[in-house]
Amino acid sequence: MEKTCRLITTRQCNRHCWYCCNNQEHIETAWKDVMLDDVTGKYELYILTGGEPLMMSQFDRTLHVVDSIWEKYYNDEHAICPQIVIYTSICSLRLPEIMPKIHGITYSVHYNWDAHDLSMFKRFQTYAEFYDEHSFRLNIDNTLQTELPLNTSVWTRIQSFEPLNPCPIPEGEDLCRLVEIF
Numbered sequence: 001m002e003k004t005c006r007l008i009t010t011r012q013c014n015r016h017c018w019y020c021c022n023n024q025e026h027i028e029t030a031w032k033d034v035m036l037d038d039v040t041g042k043y044e045l046y047i048l049t050g051g052e053p054l055m056m057s058q059f060d061r062t063l064h065v066v067d068s069i070w071e072k073y074y075n076d077e078h079a080i081c082p083q084i085v086i087y088t089s090i091c092s093l094r095l096p097e098i099m100p101k102i103h104g105i106t107y108s109v110h111y112n113w114d115a116h117d118l119s120m121f122k123r124f125q126t127y128a129e130f131y132d133e134h135s136f137r138l139n140i141d142n143t144l145q146t147e148l149p150l151n152t153s154v155w156t157r158i159q160s161f162e163p164l165n166p167c168p169i170p171e172g173e174d175l176c177r178l179v180e181i182f
């Protein structure tokens with residue numbers, strides 16, 4: 001039984017960071033294409049990532065992935081009890097629909113943030129205060145030039161990252177990319 005599945009639910013994202021893994025050739029060979037049925041019920045931890053899993057056009061798809069993981073767990077006695085974490089860099093207004101079904105969010109701050117992103121980041125921190133049982137991790141691009149309105153009490157962990165191209169490949173995890181479209 002594998003422990004962690006890092007699952008790209010979508011490659012769509014509207015930020016176009018210069019260091020985005022989605023455009024890098026070595027990622028193509030490191031990640032395997034899967035259908036949802038290939039991964040549900042098999043992992044202790046699902047890290048749902050992208051692309052941007054919570055952007056408006058992709059939200060239903062991500063919700064479907066989360067629901068499918070739980071459906072497998074409740075309907076298959078051999079399925080492992082999952083933890084689900086979502087990687088995002090936006091504060092979706094639909095968060096209340098998905099928060100009760102997941103265990104945490106890792107929020108990434110990128111160098112190309114504008115005033116709207118900062119405003120939504122503040123909103124996210126306010127929102128996160130209502131979910132003290134969830135884990136909230138913050139990753140900050142160390143080339144960010146803007147001052148961040150940071151509320152440190154919200155975050156379980158805060159760390160900076162150095163943008164790299166090619167980007168590093170995560171180790172010790174199954175790296176999967178969802179090809180199933182609905």
Ligand code: SF4
Nearest residue numbers: 013015016017020051
């Ligand atoms: S926010 Fe993430 S997924 Fe989107 S372009 Fe930047 S690195 Fe890629």
